[in-house]
Amino acid sequence: MLLEPDVKFIKEIESLGGDTLKKCFQCATCSVACPISPDNKPFPRKEMIAASWGLKDRVVKNADIWLCHNCGDCSTLCPRGAKPGDVLAALRMYAIKEYAFPKKLGEMVSDPSKLPILLAIPFIIFLIVGMVCNMFVDPNWLCFSPGGDEIVHSHFFNSWLVDLIFVPLSLCVVAVFARGGYQFLNDIHQNAVLEGKTDKKELDLLGIAQAFPKVVLKILKHEKFDQCGENQSRSTPHMLVLFGFIGLFIVTSIFFVVLYGFQTHGPYSQFNPVKWLANISGIALVMGGLVMLKERISQDTSKQISTYKDWSLIGLVLALGLSGLLTEMTRLGELAALSYGLYYIHLVFVFCLFAYLPFSKLAHLFYRTLAMTYSEYANRQ
Ligand code: SF4
Ligand code: SF4
Incomplete structure (x- = not known):
């Protein structure tokens, strides 16, 4: 699979409050800690990876970013200070702009x-x-x-x-x-x-x-x-x-x-x-x-x-x-x-x-x- 990172997208997520995105080293503590995440394909680790790779469609067109209620449990326990709760909030703000018109x-x-x-x-x-x-x-x-x-x-x-x-x-x-x-x-x-x-x-x-x-x-x-x-x-x-x-x-x-x-x-x-x-x-x-x-x-x-x-x-x-x-x-x-x-x-x-x-x-x-x-x-x- 050829990955085509959208660098502009990464920069925008960082400017919307997800500036800690790149700190993630994919340990999955956040997905275990999240009290809301389902057992099958849990979030927010997969969203952290996709967002840091600039895979815009994988995260913006993803219902899971909306299931997050920004409680912050994952951010508190993240060993790298990557604040996945804030990154997901930034993704939601980006998605709102994507689906609205004009x-x-x-x-x-x-x-x-x-x-x-x-x-x-x-x-x-x-x-x-x-x-x-x-x-x-x-x-x-x-x-x-x-x-x-x-x-x-x-x-x-x-x-x-x-x-x-x-x-x-x-x-x-x-x-x-x-x-x-x-x-x-x-x-x-x-x-x-x-x-x-x-x-x-x-x-x-x-x-x-x-x-x-x-x-x-x-x-x-x-x-x-x-x-x-x-x-x-x-x-x-x-x-x-x-x-x-x-x-x-x-x-x-x-x-x-x-x-x-x-x-x-x-x-x-x-x-x-x-x-x-x-x-x-x-x-x-x-x-x-x-x-x-x-x-x-x-x-x-x-x-x-x-x-x-x-x-x-x-x-x-x-x-x-x-x-x-x-x-x-x-x-x-x-x-x-x-x-x-x-x-x-x-x-x-x-x-x-x-x-x-x-x-x-x-x-x-x-x-x-x-x-x-x-x-x-x-x-x-
Ligand atoms: S956001 Fe933090 S807890 Fe989650 S996978 Fe990345 S480093 Fe681990
Ligand atoms: S901020 Fe979102 S992803 Fe993190 S623990 Fe809370 S509900 Fe789960």
């Missing part, structure tokens, strides 16, 4: 120097659309006086305008994930056949769909996280953030249906159970983000490092949660100008969440779920 946007999301541009895009879009469509529906919104009219954010930025931006944006994101997900499933299946990880020759999408509910349950219960030794404490903040997002997704969907189905728009009473769910989810998001931040700051960098994508995800989680909660608190405190301004900032962050989702670390939610579902389907436990 590639240029993926490069921008990975580049810290482009962050101001990425934030400026939604800021300007909302400004232009708002101005063109008479954003200031209520021209007196800045002159709000305590005890006067109720603060209604849709008076500042009309709800249908917000949805005019977010509905097409969401559809684009779904299309990007559908395209990437289909390609991803085919690739990981071919890799599994090639490496002898499955005896299923053809990819059966119905079989994948049947495996899905079992995997969702495992993800919600954080079963894999709980098998970790080194970083088991990550399970709780991860769960808070995950349930926070799920709760806010449910709330947004209900408010959308109520607005367009029953022509009823907010603000809703604080006694409304959907409002409770919104508040609890927002608090869960902020709490989870703060604990993640604390853990990242205090982590031992000789065992595990944090990359730009780790920090930017925590930053986005906190920005979303805090801007949402502060928007509501200032509304209840009758601080009109501040509340409208915070609402605008909140919309900018929500746009960032959606528009950059297929390229950010948050895309792991999609690809890891697919990889775990495939592994369940392929009986790779």
